[in-house]
Amino acid sequence: MKRYILFLLLLVSSAAFSQEEAWVYFNAKPNSQTYYDDPLSMLSQRALDRRLRQNIALDFKDIPIETAYINQIKASAGITVMAKSKWLNALHIRGTQADINALKLLSFVSKVDFANKSLDLTGRKIASEKVKSTNKKLETAVNYSYGISANQIQMLNGQILHQQNYTGSGKIIAVLDAGFPGVNTASTFQRLRDNNKILGGYNYVLRNPDFYAGVSHGTEVLSTMGGYKENVLVGTAPDASYYLFITEDDTSENPVEESLWVEAAEEADRLGADIITTSLGYFGYDNANYSHSYSDMNGTANYISRGAEIAFSKGMIVVASAGNEGNTSEKHIGGPADAVSVITVGSVTATKTLSSFSSIGPSYDQRIKPDVMAQGTAAVVSDVFGNIGTTNGTSFSCPIMAGTIACLWQAFPNKTNQEIRQLVLQSSDRYTFPNIQYGYGIPNFSLALNTALNVDSINKSDFLVYPNPTNSDIYFTLSKDINEAFLTVYSLLGQKVVERQISNQSSIVSLQSLHSGIYFYTLEASNLYKTGKIIKQ
Incomplete structure (x- = not known):
C-alpha cells in the first residue's frame, strides 16, 4: 500500500509539472491613441495628478493590453491565462510546452519566456539550488502613547514627524501581501475603519473582492503602519489610507505570484497610490526548475523586479523586505528587493545590531542592497483578534519603514519619489560607508525632515x-x-x-x-x- 501511495503521488506530481509556466509578450498596442486622448479611461485623476506633480509623461506602458490579443490567447488550445501586465505588455500563461511554443506563430507575439529557463532558446542559466522564499510645523503637536511599540518608531525618529502632525494623512499606501483577515473586525484597526482609511482591495489569488481573507501575515504587516491601540501599539503611519491586495498564495510557491504582484502594482498605480509596501520575496519555487539563482538578482532579470522598477518610474515609492535568508546557505536578497529603485529594508534588533536572519547584499551586479534598516527583531504587531505581541522578520522592518516614509512625504508633498528616496538614504547613519549587511544603515527621519526644510529654504x-x-x-x-x-x-x-x-x-x-x-x-x-x-x- 505504501508503494502504491508513493507511485500515485509521483504521478500527481508529474502531472502537475507537465503544465509549464510562461510569459507571452506582445509587440503592439494598436488602440494607444484612443487612450492618450482619454487618459481617465486608463488612470484615475489621482494617478494623473501624481504624474503631473513629478513631470512624468504618459507612455506606452500606461496603455492597457489589446483585448483582442488576450481573447485570442485565451482561445488557444491548452492555454490558461493566469495574469496580465500592461506595463510589460505580457500575459502569464499556463500550458504544455508545445501549446505555449505554438503561440510564437501569432503575428502579434514578440516572444515567449518560460519560467523553466532551460526551455528558452536563449539557454539562460538554471538555478542550481532551490531556496525558499520568505515570507511644516503645526502649532499642535501629536504625542502618541506608543507603549511597547515606541522603540521601532523612535529608532527612526519617526516620533518627530508625528509630533509635527505628519502622521501619513493624505498619503495612500498599497499593501501587497498574503491576506488581511481581522482587519475588518479587530480593535487594532478600529481607528482606520472609523476614519474610512481602508479604501478597498482585491484578492488576486482567488480572483474575488474578499481581501479580508488569506493568512494573517498581511494583517500583522498593516498593524505596524496603521494599527492603533493606545499605550500598546501605534503604527508609523496611523492616518494614511490603505489599499489591501492579496498576491501571495500561501499554499504553494509558483512564479504566477510574481505576475499577480505586478498586476496589483498596476492597479495601485491606477488608483493613485503613493507607496507600495511588500513583505514578499521570490527566489525559490516548489518546482526547482522555476527557481531563480543569485545571478538573476541584477534588477532586470526577474519579472517582479522589472515591474517594481516601472512602478517607481510612475512616481510611486516601492518599499520591499530584504528577506529572511541570512542564516541559510544562500543569504542574498530576492526579487523585487534587487530592483534598482526599490527601497530594500533589512532588519536590526532593538539595539540596532543586525538580525541574524536578515538577507544581505549586494545585488548580483554589485549594487548596495539592502538600502536601509529598521527593527524587525521583536517587532510589535497585532494579530487578527487585536492581540498585541512581537514577531521577527524583514516582513515587519519593511512596513515600519514604509509608514515613516509616508509621513515624510506628507511633509513635502511636492517632492518627487526620487527626492524622497534620496532624503531617506542620505539621512542614514552609514550613508558614507555602506556595506552588504546594513546598506546605508538606519535612517534618521528628523534629519531628513530638517535637511529637506533647509533645501527648500534656498528660495530665500x-x-x-x-x-x-x-x-x-x-x-x-x-x-x-x-x-x-x-x-x-x-x-x-x-x-x-x-x-x-x-x-x-x-x-x-x-x-x-x-x-x-x-x-x-x-x-x-x-x-x-x-x-x-x-x-x-
Missing part, C-alpha cells in the same frame, strides 16, 4: 551648505539665478585643501580625504561672495 537665500557637520560629503546648493561659482576650502592654517568649480544648482563635494577638524570655505560668483565654516567629523 543665495546658497546652502549641508549637512554640516559632515562625515564625508557636503552639498553646495546655489539659487536658481546663479549658474556657477568657485569653491575653495582652507585648513585652519590657511592651506588650500579643496578647489572646485560648481556649475549646477546642486553639487556634491567629497571631504573624505580630509582629517577631522574645522575648515573654512569661500564661495565666489559674479554676484556672490560667501564665507563659512565646515566641521568634518
Whole structure:
C-alpha cells in the first residue's frame, strides 16, 4: 500500500509539472491613441495628478493590453491565462510546452519566456539550488502613547514627524501581501475603519473582492503602519489610507505570484497610490526548475523586479523586505528587493545590531542592497483578534519603514519619489560607508525632515551648505539665478585643501580625504561672495 501511495503521488506530481509556466509578450498596442486622448479611461485623476506633480509623461506602458490579443490567447488550445501586465505588455500563461511554443506563430507575439529557463532558446542559466522564499510645523503637536511599540518608531525618529502632525494623512499606501483577515473586525484597526482609511482591495489569488481573507501575515504587516491601540501599539503611519491586495498564495510557491504582484502594482498605480509596501520575496519555487539563482538578482532579470522598477518610474515609492535568508546557505536578497529603485529594508534588533536572519547584499551586479534598516527583531504587531505581541522578520522592518516614509512625504508633498528616496538614504547613519549587511544603515527621519526644510529654504537665500557637520560629503546648493561659482576650502592654517568649480544648482563635494577638524570655505560668483565654516567629523 505504501508503494502504491508513493507511485500515485509521483504521478500527481508529474502531472502537475507537465503544465509549464510562461510569459507571452506582445509587440503592439494598436488602440494607444484612443487612450492618450482619454487618459481617465486608463488612470484615475489621482494617478494623473501624481504624474503631473513629478513631470512624468504618459507612455506606452500606461496603455492597457489589446483585448483582442488576450481573447485570442485565451482561445488557444491548452492555454490558461493566469495574469496580465500592461506595463510589460505580457500575459502569464499556463500550458504544455508545445501549446505555449505554438503561440510564437501569432503575428502579434514578440516572444515567449518560460519560467523553466532551460526551455528558452536563449539557454539562460538554471538555478542550481532551490531556496525558499520568505515570507511644516503645526502649532499642535501629536504625542502618541506608543507603549511597547515606541522603540521601532523612535529608532527612526519617526516620533518627530508625528509630533509635527505628519502622521501619513493624505498619503495612500498599497499593501501587497498574503491576506488581511481581522482587519475588518479587530480593535487594532478600529481607528482606520472609523476614519474610512481602508479604501478597498482585491484578492488576486482567488480572483474575488474578499481581501479580508488569506493568512494573517498581511494583517500583522498593516498593524505596524496603521494599527492603533493606545499605550500598546501605534503604527508609523496611523492616518494614511490603505489599499489591501492579496498576491501571495500561501499554499504553494509558483512564479504566477510574481505576475499577480505586478498586476496589483498596476492597479495601485491606477488608483493613485503613493507607496507600495511588500513583505514578499521570490527566489525559490516548489518546482526547482522555476527557481531563480543569485545571478538573476541584477534588477532586470526577474519579472517582479522589472515591474517594481516601472512602478517607481510612475512616481510611486516601492518599499520591499530584504528577506529572511541570512542564516541559510544562500543569504542574498530576492526579487523585487534587487530592483534598482526599490527601497530594500533589512532588519536590526532593538539595539540596532543586525538580525541574524536578515538577507544581505549586494545585488548580483554589485549594487548596495539592502538600502536601509529598521527593527524587525521583536517587532510589535497585532494579530487578527487585536492581540498585541512581537514577531521577527524583514516582513515587519519593511512596513515600519514604509509608514515613516509616508509621513515624510506628507511633509513635502511636492517632492518627487526620487527626492524622497534620496532624503531617506542620505539621512542614514552609514550613508558614507555602506556595506552588504546594513546598506546605508538606519535612517534618521528628523534629519531628513530638517535637511529637506533647509533645501527648500534656498528660495530665500543665495546658497546652502549641508549637512554640516559632515562625515564625508557636503552639498553646495546655489539659487536658481546663479549658474556657477568657485569653491575653495582652507585648513585652519590657511592651506588650500579643496578647489572646485560648481556649475549646477546642486553639487556634491567629497571631504573624505580630509582629517577631522574645522575648515573654512569661500564661495565666489559674479554676484556672490560667501564665507563659512565646515566641521568634518
